[in-house]
Amino acid sequence: MRRRSAAIVALLTLVTGLGACVNNRKSGDDAGPDVDRKATGAIASDPRDSTGPAPEIPGASRGGTITVIRQNRIPHLDPQRVYSFVGLNASQLYARRLTTFKDDGQGHVTLVGDLAVTPGTDVNKDCKTWEFKIKDGVRYEDGTIITSRDIAYGIARSFDLALTGGPTYIQQWLADTPQFDTRFDFKSNKTALAPGLSTPDEKTLKLAFAKPHCDLPFATSLPATAPVPAAKDTGVDYDKQPVASGPYKITKNTAGVEITMERNANWDPATDAVRHQYPDRFVWSFGPDPITQTNRIIADSGADQTAVSWSGVHPSLMAKVVGDPALRSRTIQSPTPSHNTLTINNQRVTDLKVRQALNYAIDRDGLIKILGGETAGRPVTTLMPPATIGWKDYDAYPAGRNGNPDKARDLLGGKKPDLVLAVADSTFGQEVSIHLRANLEKAGFKITVKAVPADSFYDETKKKDNPWDLYLGSWAADWPSGASILPVLYDGRAIKDSGSNNGTSYLNAPALNAEFDRTLALPTEQQGAEWGRLDEKIMREYAPVVPLYVDVVFTLHGSKVGGVFVDSVFGSPTFVKAFVRK
C-alpha cells in the first residue's frame, strides 16, 4: 500500500487542513483542524443510496473552468494503472468504478454502488463469491452502453505486466497467489476472462475466490474496476487518453504539461449518486512549484481565480497565509488518513512495559511543531486513523499533549534500556531524531541515533533482521476499513525476510493472529465496530508502536472556486462537487 508516497506526502507537502465546511468551526474559534471530527463509515444497504442524482450543492452554478495546479505530473491516467493520490482523485472525474464512496469531507463515508446497483452481494454468505449487477443507462463518452463484459475486460488487462502500476488486490484474490501474472496470460488471449471472473449476462459480474475476502466491495472502489472498451484498448498508449465513463472526458493531454477534461454529454446524473458536472471543464496544469502556486493563488488574478493549488501551501508562506484573514475563506484544511507512528521492532524490544513506557514518553505536540504546527499534523493515540469505519477514539497511555516522562520512568522501574533509533538522513529525519531522543532520554532511556540513507530507509526497515529498535513508519490504507490496516500491519504471519508486509513492527502474537482471522470472517457490516475494539485491545495488551500523528492537508484555492474538499479516504483534494462561483 502507499507507505512510501504517504511519507512523501508528509515530508513534501507539510500542509494543514481545515474542514471545508465553514459551519464546522465553533464560534470565536481560530481556524484549526476539525478537532471534533467524529468519523463514521457505513456500507449502503438500501439500493436508493446508490442511485442518482446526487443532491444539488447550494450556491453551485454551471459553467466555468477550474484549473488544478500541481508540481508533478499525474503518473498514470489508465484506470488499471492508477495508484497515486492524485491519480485516484483525478480519475473520479472520468472513470467510474463498480463501487465508490459518498463522502461529506468531514470523515463520514458511505460505500455505495457506482456502476453497480449495490455495493456487491455476498452470494453464499461466505465472502468467497460476489455478484454485482450493472446499472441501466451507464454509457461511455461515445454513447456506447457499459456492460459487465467491459469491466471484466478491464480486470483481465490488469494481469498484463506491461500495464503495471495499479493495485493488485483483485488480481491476487482471483488467482489466489501474489504471482497472479503467471496464472493468466492476457497478452496471448485478450478475449478470455480472468480466472474466477464470469459474466453470466451483460448486466451481471461474478467474482469467485478460493479464500474469503470480505473486503471486496471496498477493493472495487479503486479505479482498477473501471470499464475499458476492448476495441479501443491501445495498451501502454491508453495512458494518454482513456475512454471516459464519468462526467468528464479527456479531450487534450500534453504529457507532463497540461490535461484538459471537458463535459461528457453521455454521463447520466440519474445513475450517479456521488458526482456532479458543474464546471464546463477541468484543466490540470503541471510544473509550478509550491511557492509559485501559493503566490499565484494569493494574487488571485485572471484565470487563477478559478484555480486550486494541489501541492498545498509551502511552509515558508504558511505564516503569511494563516495570518491573513482575507484568505481564510479560500483555504482548505483537513486531517488525512495518512497515519504516522514511532514503530517499535517487537522482535528486539520484547518487554511490554518498555513499549508502554515509550508510549508515555513521547511529546506529540512538540513533534507536530517541528512538522509545521497544526497545519501539518494532528496527534493520534489510536492505531487506525480517524475516518476509518468503526474508529473509536481512546488513549491507552494518557500522557497529555506533551508526554509524561515521569510515568514512563515509573514503568521502567529503575531500568535504563539501551535502544537504537534509526532515522532517514534527511532534514526532517534529523530534526525528528533530536526531538524524540530528548523525549526518551528524559524518561530514562539511553538512545543511539543511526542515520540511514533516505532513499533506502523504508526498504531497510522492511528487512526482518534490521538492527534497529525504533524507526518512523507510516501507513495510508487504500480504503477506510480496519481490515486494510490492522491485520496488514500487525499479523505476524505476514512477516517475510525482506519486503515484509507486516508493517515494520514485527509483532507476532498467535492469540492476536487468531483474532484477526475471526474478525475477517465476520460479515462486512459488522467488522467496523470490531476493528475499533481490536485497535484498543492491541494497544493495551501489546503496545507494538507509538501512534504519533496523521498528516493534515492545507491548501488554497481562488476566490471563484467552490465545492472543493479533502476526501476522507485518501486525504487529497477531490473535485466531484466542485463548481465555479458566478
Next chain:
Amino acid sequence: MVRFLARRLLLAALTLFAVSVLTFLMFFALPRDPATAMCPKNCDAARLERVRDELGLNDAKAVQYLNYMKGIVAGRDLGSAQGGYCAAPCLGYSYVNGEPVTSTFTRVIPVTLSIVIPAALLWLATGIGLGTFSALHRGTVLDRMAIGFSLAGASSQLYFVGGVLLLVFVYHLRILPYPHYTSILDNPLAWAASLILPWCALAFLFSAVYARLSRAQMLETMSEDFVRTAVAKGLPRRTIVVRHALRAAITPLVTTAGLDVGATLGGTVITETTFGLRGLGRTAVDAVKDGDLPTIMGTVLIAATFIVVANVVVDVSYTLIDPRVRLR
C-alpha cells in the same frame, strides 16, 4: 570550405559518440533500478524480475548499448511494455513519463528554443549596443551609466531578477499573464507575452559581458589606423562604426556568443524553474530527481549536440566575418 566542414563534422560525430558511451555507462553506475518505476508499490521480487525481462534490462550491457545506438540511427522495437516500434532517432522509452523520450523532446525543445534564441538576440543587441555606445561616448556620464547598468546585470541572479519581474508585471500591475508556453505557430502574441519576461531577465544578465567586451574591442578598434583613414576619407560616422569598426571588433563576441547560446540551449534550468516553463533544462533536472535514466541520457546527448553544433557554426562564421581567417 567543404573539406573543412567535413572534417569538423567528423570530429563532432566522434565527440558525440564518446559522450554517448559515457552516458550509457552512467546508466549502470546509478543505484536506480528502472524496473521499480514500472512496478513501484506492490511489487515483489519475482514479479520485478519478470518486469526487468520485459524491459530488456537483463541483456548484456554491450547488447543494450548496441540496441540503443541502433535505435538512434535506424529505429528499433521496444516491446509492448514500451510502446512497440520506436522510429529513428529512438532515444528509448521513459518509464517515468510513460512516453518515448523523443516525444518528450519534441515537446520541450521548442520551449527552450523559444526562450533562448530571442533572448540571445536581445542580449546581443543590448550588449553590443550598450558597449558601442559607451565606447563612442567614453568618459561621459552616459558611458558610466551604461556600464553601471551592465554591471548590475552581471552581479544579479536570475531567480532574483525573474522573481522581481514577476512580482511587478504579473502579480501587482497585472499587465502580463503568468508565463505559460504557447507555440508561436498557434498564437504569436500569446507566445511573446508569456516569454517577454524571461527574455528580459536573461538579456539583463547576459548583456553585461557583451557590453564590456564590445566596449573594449571598439575602443581598441576605433584607435586603429584604418579607422583614422576612413574618417579622413569623410565617410559618415555610422558607416565607420558599423561597417568597419564593429566588423573588426566582433570576432571575440562571436566566440562568446556561440559558447553562451550553445550552453544555454543545453538547459536554462533556473530560468525555466523561475518562470514555470517546461523546457529542456527542467526536464533534465526532473529526470535526475526521478532517476529517469533514458531521459537523462537523451538530455545529455542533446545538450552535447547543441554545444558541438554551436562550435562548428562559430568556426564557420569567422570566415564570413573576418577575411583574414583562412579555413584549413
